[in-house]
Amino acid sequence: MDAKHYLDLIRADSDRLLTAAASDLDSPVPSCPDWTAADLVRHIGEVYEHKILCMRLGRMPEDGERTTPPAAAADLPAWFTRVRDALLDELASRDPRQPSPTWFPPDQTVGFWYRRMAHETAVHRVDAEQAAGPGRETPVDPELAADGVDEFLGFLTHDFGDWAVRPDDAGRTVSLRCAGRRWDLVLTAERVVPAAEAAAPAPSADAAPDLLIEGDPSDLLLRLWGRHPLGDATVACTGDPAALDALRSRTQEATR
Template sequence: MEPSAQRAAVDADFALLNALAGTGSQRRVPSCPDWTLDDLLRHVALVYLHKAAAMRAGALPTEWPPPLDHEATPALLERAHAELTAEFEARDPSETTPTWYDPDQTVGFWIRRMALETAVHRVDAEQAAGVPVTPVGDELALDGIDEVLDIMLAWGSVKYREFRDEDLPTVELRSGGRRWFVRPTTQGVLIDASGEAETVIEASPSDALLWLWRRAGDEVITVTGDPAHVATLRDLMKTATE
């Protein structure tokens, strides 16, 4: 997905998220039950401000967050989006900037990450507000499946996580005409575009993305094979996305 399309996705999902800023700020977020809707919106604002600060300074902030209790959530959220947008507009996606993902230290990484951060949290906000969930567009959702499997799960399993000491069954995910083979090993989780699997999961791109991020339940997927393998992948995704 091109950075220009990802930038447009940030703005589109932000508009939907921002529209919910005044609707029941103390409603609980189903996927993050310790958070209220107000907590969620402040989290998004802080994420935006953190990335904007990193791009401005050329370094990830070491003291975070700044004192922001004096600023009302709707105003904070709009200011944070404006600051993030300004930093993106001032830079080429290929420009170097610090990120937490070692293989990609570019502005483009943050553009993609913020597009998907905003999409997933926009869904959180819609669920908290009790309004219908707007599906994630196919192109962004497929890009998000790549990101969550390749970076959060596979790279994260090597960089940060400890997995079981035996190999686990390979699970195939099919969505939008694409296939991902998720193979847990003693060295970490491998993601391949081809292979063999006893168990296959199928879903629309939006449903598959939200299922992987644990924002949707098993009712949105179709399973062929062993449900226990699906539960294993679900557990791995919990570790990868926390």
């Protein structure tokens, strides 16, 4: 996606997040147990500040280099807006190709933060809307959502080295499709890998996977991130139920 589009979406979704949360800062967040809307606003503001410091310092910040968000809920909206604006200014002042420390080894660039902050904001904006009450939730921008599915699966298939060993998963194939895009995966005992990188020969493009998942980009993204059950009626899951259970266990592990 275009870098400016990421910035525009961070601003739009953060505004909507704050509006939803500020309607009742004491309301519980269903998708984030033990959090209130105020906790959610604090969390996102702290995430934004952390990324600002990563770019400015050229390293991960230490605890003493970070500020403390306001304790009073009434002071949170103004603080959040200041930190959000500082993040947008910091990103806009840097070329996405510039180096920056990140927690994802394959991508150590400012561009990672453009993308990650757009997705972080969008998913947590949905959290804030869910906390605001029934009927408040709105879809994620479709282009951003499809990009978010790609990002999520990049995290899911990266070898972080600490995935649980699940021998019963081995050999199951999964295909996810939305907005004309397709991702083919193979589950191994240790992790999930792109089909093209699997040790065993990948199934042909015409072969039916053990599990096919298709849906609207926003619906699929929010289910991968655990905001709705993976496999409910809004996302079509066709194939082996055991493969769906195996994928659920992996996505839950990735989002813990």
